[in-house]
Amino acid sequence: MKKIKLLLLSLFLSVATYAAEEKTAEAIAPSQPGLGLSQSEILIILLLLFALVLLFVSVTLLNAFKVMYQExxxxTPYSKPVKEEVLDYDSWLKQKPVKPSVWAKLLGLKPIEEEKNLVIDHAYDGIKELNNPVPAWFNFLFFGTMIFAAGYLFYYHIGGYGDLQDKExxxxxxxxxxxxxxxxxxxANTIDENSVKFDNTPMVLADGKTIFNTNCVVCHGDKGQGVxxxxxxxxYWLHGGGINNVFKTIKYGVPEKGMISWEKNLNPKQISAVANFILSLKGRNPxxxxxxxxEKYEEKDLKDNEMKVAKDSVNQADVTKK
Ligand code: HEC
Structure with a gap:
């Protein structure tokens, strides 16, 4: 008996070790990537499962044979079966241990046998009312909300650990x-002469001024008066006024006339800033x-642009106010 069990166990173990070895071999030379298990791995798992079932069945059979053999x-000597007395319903109820299931407890249900005790003393048109207890789940929710509320109050309003709506x-x-x-x-660094926008916000103009002072003053004068x-x-503009033209002139320059291309030294944002700064100098008469x-530049385009920007900035102000 023991020997057979041992034999089966060793059989199972040998299959298991074989599988493990196979697995390490796989690890060294992994099979198709992406596919979680290789075919041989699946086969080994199936084999293992089969071996397990076989082991279980054999042990059970062996035990059965053992019992039969001992019998x-x-x-066992024959004895007359004892006749059990038949209970009527009421005594069966009394005998039956009343152990409510977890489910019944959770729902707050009383067993139907206890209904008699639950009837409330009043009846309308023969309709009776049962005084069923409040179900546990309801109590759980009810008191849960209270505990939650207390925690919430403490966390957000008393302790001030969490941010309130306004702060959030x-x-x-x-x-x-x-x-x-x-x-x-x-x-800003992707803008070019077509997409550049007129912008007279102080920050942009300040940036532009710095760039102008470091790069342009030598030839255009500290106030843009021209040198x-x-x-x-x-x-009056040689290459057109307005943000788009000025941006273009600065970007590509007019090398043959002594105005270099600034594309390599300034990034688009910087060119845009200095162009806007130049436009802000208009009418200063230094x-x-x-x-x-x-030629005199017609300002129609610029005006349009200006109006649009003004509108945009109003919208933005609205947004930030909200
Ligand atoms: C080396 C001298 C020099 C420097 C430095 C220089 N420019 Fe010029 N710039 C010129 C000259 C010369 C012209 C006129 C080109 C022409 O006659 O076509 C010009 C033209 C311009 C124009 C066109 C004006 C028009 O009437 O159309 C703009 C705009 C301009 N420069 C902006 C700049 C800015 C911005 C910088 C600095 C980043 C700068 N320039 C630096 C020499 C310079």
Whole structure:
């Protein structure tokens, strides 16, 4: 008996070790990637399962044979079956241990046998009412909300650990501002002479001024009055006024006339800033300004642009106010 069990066990173990070895071999040379299990692995798992079932069946059979064998050797003597007395319903009820199931407990259900005790003393038109207890799940929810409310009150209002709506809104807005700035930063570097927009916000003009002072003053004068390069404060332009033209002139330059292309030294955002700064100089009439060169630039486009930007900034102000 023991020997057979041992034999089966060793059989099972040997299959298992074989499978393990196979697995390490797989690990060294992995089969098709993506497919979780290789065919041989599946086969081994099936084999293992089969071996397990076989083991279980054999042990059960062996035990059964054992019992039969012992019964043969030493049979249990025959005894007359005892007749059980038949109970009527009421005494059966009394005998039956009343053990409500977990489910019944959770639902707050009383067994139907106890209904008699639950009837409330009043009846309308023969309709009786049962005084059923409140179900546990309901109590759980009910008291749960109270506990939650207390926790909530403490966390948000008394302890001040959590942010209230207003604060949360502010946080979100601050986050959005950062994201917006990052986005603008990114998109600003993709602008070109066609997409560039007139922008006279102080920050842009300040940037532009710095760039102008470091790069352009030598030829255009500290006030844009013009030195080697032309006067940038009047209405006359050699290469067209307006943000798009000015951006283009700065970007590509006029190398043959002494105005270099700034594309390599300034990024699009910087060119846009300095272009906007130049446009902001219009009408300043600085002392010693060079006389006008080029053609008078019709400001229609610029106005349109300006109006649009003004409208945009109003909209933005609205947004930030909210
Ligand atoms: C080396 C001298 C020099 C420097 C530095 C220089 N420019 Fe010029 N710029 C000129 C000259 C010369 C012209 C006129 C080109 C022409 O006659 O076509 C000009 C023209 C321009 C024009 C066109 C004006 C018009 O009437 O159409 C703009 C705009 C301009 N420059 C902006 C800039 C800016 C912005 C910078 C600095 C980033 C700068 N320039 C730096 C020499 C210079």
């Amino acid at each position: 043969q050797l030493n049979p 809104y502010e946080n979100e807005m601050a986050k959005a501002q950062v994201e917006k700035a990052a986005y603008l930063e990114k998109s 080697i390069g032309p006067n940038l404060t009047d209405d 002392a010693g300004a060079k006389s006008p060169q080029g």
